[in-house]
Amino acid sequence: QVQLVESGGGLVQPGESLRLSCAASGFPFESYTIGWFRQAPGKEREGISCIGSFVNSNGETYYANSVMGRFTISRDDAKNMVFLQMNGLKPEDPAIYFCAAPSAPYNYCSGYMTTYDYFGQGTQVTVAS
Numbered sequence: 001q002v003q004l005v006e007s008g009g010g011l012v013q014p015g016e017s018l019r020l021s022c023a024a025s026g027f028p029f030e031s032y033t034i035g036w037f038r039q040a041p042g043k044e045r046e047g048i049s050c051i052g053s054f055v056n057s058n059g060e061t062y063y064a065n066s067v068m069g070r071f072t073i074s075r076d077d078a079k080n081m082v083f084l085q086m087n088g089l090k091p092e093d094p095a096i097y098f099c100a101a102p103s104a105p106y107n108y109c110s111g112y113m114t115t116y117d118y119f120g121q122g123t124q125v126t127v128a129s
Contacts, residue, residue, distance in 0.1 A: 002026040002118045004099050009123030012089055020084040020123060022099030030077040031055045031105040035116055036084050038095035038125075045098070047111030049073045049084060056107035064111060066092075089127050096122040 008020040022034065035050035051073045052060040061073055072085040082099060100116035 002101060004101060004118055004120035006097060006099050006120045006123040009097060009125045011126040011128060013128050014089060014091060016089055017085070017087045018089065018125060020086065020097055020099075020125075022082040022084075022120065024080045024082070024099075024101060027101065028105070029080040032101055033057070033106050033109050033115070034075065034082040035100045035109075035111065036073065036082075037098045037100055037113065037116075037119070038093075039098070039122075040095040043095075045113060046095075047113060050109040050111055051075050051082060052107070052109035053105065056105055057109060060109045062109045062111050086125070089125070091127055091129050094125055094127050096124055098122045 003025045005023045031053050033050055033052045037045050037047050039045040048064045048067045050062045070088045075082045098119045101118045102115055103117040
């Protein structure tokens with residue numbers, strides 16, 4: 001059974017940082033792309049980053065324009081975890097942040113929701129205004 005559990009969200013001031021974690025289980029993690037999405041109230045879910053498998057895709061990464069240069073994705077295959085380091089948080093960043101996994105070991109990284117079949121419950125990120 002695939003499980004994805006996010007943690008690390010919270011309330012920060014503009015300009016501050018947070019590190020989100022995604023703990024995965026139930027599938028051969030090291031072979032799978034993992035994505036990060038976010039959804040703000042009244043908005044569609046947005047794919048913001050992903051990291052490919054080092055087995056299939058040399059760990060390629062993707063960042064949406066909205067987070068490029070501020071967010072960094074990484075993975076620890078020994079611990080079945082993916083991290084999203086978020087620096088320079090802005091008032092437009094608040095959302096529920098989700099990690100996601102596909103149902104097959106693709107050899108590419110994608111920010112499209114259609115690539116992913118499993119999502120975690122999410123962790124809330126709030127930036128004080």
